Amino acid sequence: MKTHRIALIPGDGIGTDVIDAAWSVLQRAAGLSGFALEGTTFPWSCAFYKETGRMMPADGIEILRGFDAILLGAVGWPAEVPDSVSLHGLLLPIRKAFVQYANIRPHRLLPGVEGPLKAEGFDILCIRENTEGEYSGAGGRVHQGTANEVAVETAIFTRAGVERILRFGFEQARARRGKLASVTKSNAQKHSMVFWDEITALLAADYPDVTVTSYHVDALAARMVMAPESLDVIVASNLFGDILTDLGAAIQGGLGFAASANINPDRSAPSMFEPVHGSAPDIAGKGIANPMATIWSGAMMLEHLGESQAAARVMQALSATTARGIGIRPGKDSTEAITAAILGEVNSKKG
Ligand code: NAD
Ligand code: IPM
Ligand code: MN
Numbered sequence: 001m002k003t004h005r006i007a008l009i010p011g012d013g014i015g016t017d018v019i020d021a022a023w024s025v026l027q028r029a030a031g032l033s034g035f036a037l038e039g040t041t042f043p044w045s046c047a048f049y050k051e052t053g054r055m056m057p058a059d060g061i062e063i064l065r066g067f068d069a070i071l072l073g074a075v076g077w078p079a080e081v082p083d084s085v086s087l088h089g090l091l092l093p094i095r096k097a098f099v100q101y102a103n104i105r106p107h108r109l110l111p112g113v114e115g116p117l118k119a120e121g122f123d124i125l126c127i128r129e130n131t132e133g134e135y136s137g138a139g140g141r142v143h144q145g146t147a148n149e150v151a152v153e154t155a156i157f158t159r160a161g162v163e164r165i166l167r168f169g170f171e172q173a174r175a176r177r178g179k180l181a182s183v184t185k186s187n188a189q190k191h192s193m194v195f196w197d198e199i200t201a202l203l204a205a206d207y208p209d210v211t212v213t214s215y216h217v218d219a220l221a222a223r224m225v226m227a228p229e230s231l232d233v234i235v236a237s238n239l240f241g242d243i244l245t246d247l248g249a250a251i252q253g254g255l256g257f258a259a260s261a262n263i264n265p266d267r268s269a270p271s272m273f274e275p276v277h278g279s280a281p282d283i284a285g286k287g288i289a290n291p292m293a294t295i296w297s298g299a300m301m302l303e304h305l306g307e308s309q310a311a312a313r314v315m316q317a318l319s320a321t322t323a324r325g326i327g328i329r330p331g332k333d334s335t336e337a338i339t340a341a342i343l344g345e346v347n348s349k350k351g
Helices: 015-033 046-052 060-065 083-089 091-097 159-175 192-204 217-226 238-251 292-304 308-323 335-348
Strands: 003-011 036-041 069-074 102-108 123-129 133-142 150-156 179-184 211-216 233-236 259-263 271-275
Touching (some): 015 292, 015 308, 060 091, 069 091, 069 292, 083 091, 091 271, 102 159, 133 238, 159 179, 159 192, 159 233, 192 211, 217 238, 233 238, 271 292, 292 335, 308 335
Parallel strands (some): 003 036, 003 069, 069 271, 123 233, 179 211
Antiparallel strands (some): 102 259, 133 150, 259 271
16 A cells, blocks of 8 residues: 655644644545555654753754655743754754755635635635745844943845745746735845846746736735735745734734645655744643644645545545534534544545
8 A cells, every 4th residue: 555654743832732623534535535645743842852952862853854845733841941952953844854845834714614704715825935034043143231221133035035935936827826025124124025026027938828916915914804815825024924924814814724735846855834823822731722724734745645536535534524513613612523524524535
């Protein structure tokens, strides 16, 4: 039987709950579609850091390299380990080391979910640059603790990095409704963002079938709320994409629904699938985390692995569950009840 080897990293807080839920749904879908998912769980997390002084072993990246994909819950437990340590020790190095430069985040309402907007018919695909830009980690602090202290955070944008993410965005737009929104802040940031706009204009010539519009990120944020149905594919830098996709999560009903795929388009290393949300310390341990964002991310993983039938089965089960009013209001249904309902729907689909 065809077997895909998956590295599971539940991480912190609700990460464990949502990974358990997603794994049971994915296993069931795999079984029904006639292939196997073989999971190996890694306990890398803030608790692991407290025991070992590291978020993952020194050879963690090499360990992960042998897998077909990675499914991750959430990383971060700021009460005990600073986020700047935990995220730079686990999540961010994986994205970078495996050249997962395209972070794909879909924003649309599942049936029955009421978002905060009047608009209902939007279907946005946000493509976030995932390896450079404002997350380069370059910079430092001088005169620390004095009145003259200066902190510098350098955003690094390379031509190769900007070009590949924009091309990825153009290709996605071409395969969808042919509209690309390229997001910058070139009125204020006169180096990197003007550079990004220039490359967008250059590449547009290669994609005559795609209508590309450059937006400033502030205006685009307003558009996502006022006229989300006018948007198709959005392509943005690392930080702008991060912020816009929590906004996207909000308009699709909340972080419990927002899925994410960190893709290595060349397939030279594994891709990683995870919800947009974090470890949610405020609800951790209460059994009320919505697992749908992670299950949707899992469906994106199946699609990436070439298992389209199983991916569609999972997405149909999610939609059928929300259509029945289950899991659509934060905190109302338990993680367990939502998962059981989705499993029931997975089972009921033939084929
Ligand atoms: P968060 O996404 O964890 O939580 C924000 C709000 O959304 C909270 O009120 C939370 O209860 C709610 N929420 C999130 N996911 C939910 C779900 N599945 N179901 C129901 N409600 C949900 O953001 P935060 O509080 O800013 O971050 C907490 C920690 O997670 C920090 O350490 C942060 O750095 C980390 N973080 C990690 C990731 C990741 O691993 N990819 C992403 C974001 C934040
Ligand atoms: C996300 C998260 C991460 C990011 C954090 C936890 C570093 O917010 O995946 O959206 O900013 O990329
Ligand atoms: Mn984020």
